[in-house]
Amino acid sequence: MAGTISRVRLENFMCHSSLHIELGDHVNFITGQNGSGKSAILTALCVAFGCRAKNTQRAASLKDFIKTGCSYAAIVVDINNHGEDAFKPEVYGNLIILERRISESSSSTVLKDQHGRKVAHRKDDLNEIIEHFNIDVENPCVIMSQDKSREFLHSGNDRDKFKFFFKATLLQQVNDLLVTIKEHLNNADSIVEDLEKSIRPVLRELDELREKIKNMEHIEEIAHEIENLKKKLAWSWVYDVDKQIEEQAVKLQKLKERIPACQERIDRNAAIMVELRKEFIEKKENVRSFVEKTQEVRRMKEKLEHDIGEAVKLKMELEKEHARGTQVLNKMNNRVKQLQAQVHDFKLQRMQETQDEASQIEQDMQELQQEINSAHLNVTRLKEEENKLSEELRGIIKAIGDVEKEVDEGATRIRYLKSQMRDLQQRQGNKVTAFGGDRVLQLMRSIERNCSRFKIPPIGPIGAHLQLASDSWSVAVDCALGRLLDAFIVSCHKDSLILRDCGKEANYRNVQIIIYDFAEPLLDIPAHSLPSTTHPTILSVLHSENPTVLNVLVDLGHVERQVLVKDYEVGKSVAFDHRIQNLKDVYTSDGYKMFSRGSVQTILPPNRKGRAGRLCTSLGERIAEMEKEATGIDQIIKERVGWGKELGSERKDLEDKVKTLKRKREDEEWRLEHKKVQLDDTKRISANNSHETVVDTTELEAEMMQLQEDIMNRKLVLQKIDVKLTGALQDENNRRASYKDFIDSANVEMGSINEVEHELQIVEEKLHAAQQEKAHYEDVMEKKVLAVIKNAESEYTDLQQLRQENYKKASIICSENEVEALGGVAGSTPEQLSAHINKLKQRFQQESRRYTESIDDLRALHNKKERKILRKQQMYAGFRDKLNVSS
Incomplete structure (x- = not known):
């Protein structure tokens, strides 16, 4: 049709x-x-x-x-x-x-x-x-696109759709008009047909004459055509070689066109290597700066600890100095009292000179000695009790500190669990949010709005297109793939620029973009390229409906060479005890990474700050487990807080007891010293009485005045020491607070060093892959491009020489203009022309034997009959033209 x-x-x-x-x-x-x-x-x-x-x-x-x-x-x-x-x-x-x-x-x-x-x-x-x-x-009625068909199919039932189509294309109106016209045309056509039938016998005779004339003319044309074909045959050999030369030139041009593409791959990988080297140097510098910062942090920590030690030492020295000053002041006060008693006793001595007084003094000395012995025993006993209570108090203070630390750790863990639960609850509503949060949702809306700009719509995020065979590997797979799960895949560089614009529109500027050929089939990894172990690889536990996603994970993530194990000990055995071929990394189910590079064995703990387990499907169970764990920790915190309050109450009671014992001990020590002074004074009085001399009290009174002046100076010194001691205590507390803040900030800063080292390793692996790909394309350029072009150029030269030889032979037979005037030789090969010449020769011989009439006689008879029916034909043709115009 x-x-x-x-x-x-x-x-x-x-x-x-x-x-x-x-x-x-x-x-x-x-x-x-x-x-x-x-x-x-x-x-x-x-x-x-x-x-x-x-x-x-x-x-x-x-x-x-x-x-x-x-x-x-x-x-x-x-x-x-x-x-x-x-x-x-x-x-x-x-x-x-x-x-x-x-x-x-x-x-x-x-x-x-x-x-x-x-x-x-x-x-x-x-x-x-x-x-x-x-x-x-x-016209959508001729070709209906997907959008137009969707709009059309959503309109009413089938009958309404057909009516819509029939009326929209004006077929109903045209159909009615055609029915009427067809009836009139059929009637007129039957009349004209009867008229035309009347001249058909004469037309057949005329056709027979015409056929004979044509056949006889055809014999003449055959001879002429044979001569022309011989000329064409000569030049067809030239044109055939020209065609081969042209095809060879096209082939050579296509081969040369492969050079820029291959060179572009080489240059692109070279540029990638330059960028990766810069990034590698930068990452390496970051690692070095982290190491230096670690050393600096260690030095700062030692300095702060030394400063705290100095502050504590100063405080203790001031406390000792204060205690010594207080002790000296007490002694000086006691000495003043002694001097006062001596003056009183000396005056009494002048009045008492009898033997009874001496006897009384001896008795007083014995009583004083007994009181001194009793006071010494009391001081020793009180010191022992005070030391015992102080040791118990220090234990309670340490227990309170442990409780506070455990409460802080529990609160931190609860905050972490609540954050994880919020993420999991968000993922229950939309799985995609696990791989970029709300930003990735905005990005996907932007991609949908700009879908027509993409050559092929992007695939991503990668994690949303993956399913795990078992949730037990979710943490290990997440630690292994990391940010690769957040990446998007595009088919060309132009689409990556469009996706980058979509990222800016969605405020997702650091979106990771991977360029990959979507037409690439699922990679077939041979068994000898896989790790020789019974443990599963990451590739074996992953499933995706999109082969491009799995190809990217193999090419960029090397998932076919990363092995999964259940626990830490099995992981060490697989990674270090056996030299397993094609093994890259080993991951435990709880996220530990183990690998061996030469003689160096490395174990990296899981990144606790990351959102591990994003591929897990049993989100409700995990949320319930986290809620249960958070409830248990909260209950433990409440118990610890209650225990801390009890310990605080015990601490207060012990501190009151220690203060009471200290006060009793100090009173008893003062009483002991006082009794010792009284005993010394009594002995002095007894000695003076024995010599029967009158003692002058002027020197004692002068000494007492000097002591009172010294007491005033000593009190001023003690006040200054109190001020210094208060400052030392404040300084010690400030230094301890600064030390705690510094340790917290250092832990936050130094916690990311593992992530930086991991990024450095990824950059190093990418650099190695780019080097391998560059070497591959350089080999392709040498063996599959340049060598093939050299062979094609040699064949092209040979064809040009053959063309010159054929051209000389053809020019002898006839010129090229004569052949062009004959219609050229396009569409015919030399073999076809030779076969055609042979057929024409045979036909010429056969046709020459068939006819005996003269061609002039036949033409005269033909003209006579032709004039006879010409008039009738013109009349009938007019009728037929009108019918044709109407139809």
């Missing part, structure tokens, strides 16, 4: 590198998976028939349809052109070939006949064909 499409060929169009489809005469169905290129075929037909790029809703300009990495795209559509509705069959024949080529800077349309000869190239010529066959690709 004229106007139907019999074949579609696509080259470098959208996702198709080379596609040939043969279509049947009736309804054709094209099936396939999402993204396999079904819509691309319909889009190609729209573009071939002149549809603008924007109206296809698949690209902004025609050059966007060119497949990534190619310089052009081609669409060839074969249109059947046989039957009553054929379009210019005398020009195109039974087939119209429509060829549309698209390059980066331009596009062209060529119309060819059934033999592949170029017929037209103007847009008006294409429009004539479109109007003749009613091919309006921008």
Whole structure:
């Protein structure tokens, strides 16, 4: 049927590198998976028939349809052109070939006949064909896109849809009009047909004469054609070599076009290596600065501890000095009292000179000695009790500190659990939030708004496209893949720039983007490339419906070489005790990473600050476990707080007891010293009485005055010491608070050193991968590009020499202009021309023996009959023309 499409060929169009489809005469169905290129075929037909790029809703300009990495795209559509509705069959024949080529800077349309000869190239010529066959690709009633079909299918029931279609295309009105016209035309056609039948016998005779004349003329033409074919044959050998030269030149050009692509890969990897080296140096510098900072923190910590020790030492020295000053002051007061008693006693001595007084003094001395002994025993006993209570008090203070530390740790753990529970609850509503939070939701909305700008919609985040075989590996897999789970995958650099703009729009500026070929099938990893162990790899416990996601994890994450184990001891055995081939890293179920690089064995603890277990599916169970753990910790905190209050009460009671004992001990010590002074004074009085001398009290009174003055000075000194002691206590407390703040900040700063070292290792692995890929493409350039081009150039030179030889032979037979005047040799090979010449020779011999009449006699008879029926034909032709115009 004229106007139907019999074949579609696509080259470098959208996702198709080379596609040939043969279509049947009736309804054709094209099936396939999402993204396999079904819509691309319909889009190609729209573009071939002149549809603008924007109206296809698949690209902004025609050059966007060119497949990534190619310089052009081609669409060839074969249109059947046989039957009553054929379009210019005398020009195109039974087939119209429509060829549309698209390059980066331009596009062209060529119309060819059934033999592949170029017929037209103007847009008006294409429009004539479109109007003749009613091919309006921008009319949704001719080609309905996915959006239009969705709108159409959502409108009413089937009957309403058909009525909508029938009326929208004006088919109802046209159908009624055609029925009436057809009745009139049938009546008129029957009349004209009867008239035409009356001249058919004469026409048959005329046709027979014409056929004879034509056959006899054909014999003459055969001889002439044989001569012309011989000339064409000579030049066809030249043109055949020209064609081979042209094909070889095209082949050579295509081979040379591979050089920039291969060089671009080499240069791109070189640029990546430069960037990675910079990043490696930067990361290495960060690690070095972290190490230096660790040493600086250690020095600062030692300095703060030394300062605290100095403050404590100063405080203790001031306390000792204060105690010594107090003790000296007490002694001086006691001495004043002694002097006062001596003066009193000396005055009494002047009045008492009797023996009874001496006896009384001896008795007083004995009593004083007994009191001194008793007071000494009391002081010793009180000191022991005071030391025992002080030791018990220090134990309670330490227990209170432990309780406070445990309460703080429990509160920190509860805050962490609540944060994790909030994340898990958010993930229950939307799994995607586990891989970037609310920012990734905004990013995906931005991607959806800008979907038409992408060549292929991005895939991401990667973690949202993964499922775990068992939740027991969720922590290990999360620690292994890390930020790779948050990454998005695009098919080309242009799409990565568009995705970066979407990230800025969604305030997600640090989105990780990976460029990968979506057409790459799922990688087939041979068994000998996998770790030789019975433990599962990360790749074996992951599942994804999208092969591109798994390919990225293999190429960038090396998941096929990372092994999972249940516990710490098994992990050490697998990582260090056995040299397992193809093993990269070992991860335990709780997130420990173990690997061996040469003779160096490394174990890294899990990153406690990360959001581990994001691939876990049993979120409700984990939330319940965390709530249970938080409730248990909260109960323990309440118990510890209650215990702390009890310890505080005990501490207060012990402090009161220690103060009471200290006061009693000091009173008893003062009483002991006082009794010792009294005993010394009594002994002195006894000695003076024994010498029977009168003692002058002037010196004692002068000494007593001096002591009183010294007491006043000593009190001033003690007041200054009290001020210094208060300052020392305040300084000690301030230094301890600064030390605690410094330790907390240092722990926060130094906690990220493991993450920085991990990032350094990732950069090093990327650098190694880029070096390997650069070496690979350099080898491809040398062996598969340059070497092939050299062979092609050699073949091209040989063909040029052959062409010169054939040209000399053909020029002897006839000139090239004569051959062009004969119609050229396009579409025919030398072999075909030789075979054709042989057939014509045989036919010429056969036809020459068939006819005996003169061709002039036959022409005269033909002219006579032709004039006879010409008048009738003109009359009937007028009737037929009117009918044709009406139809």
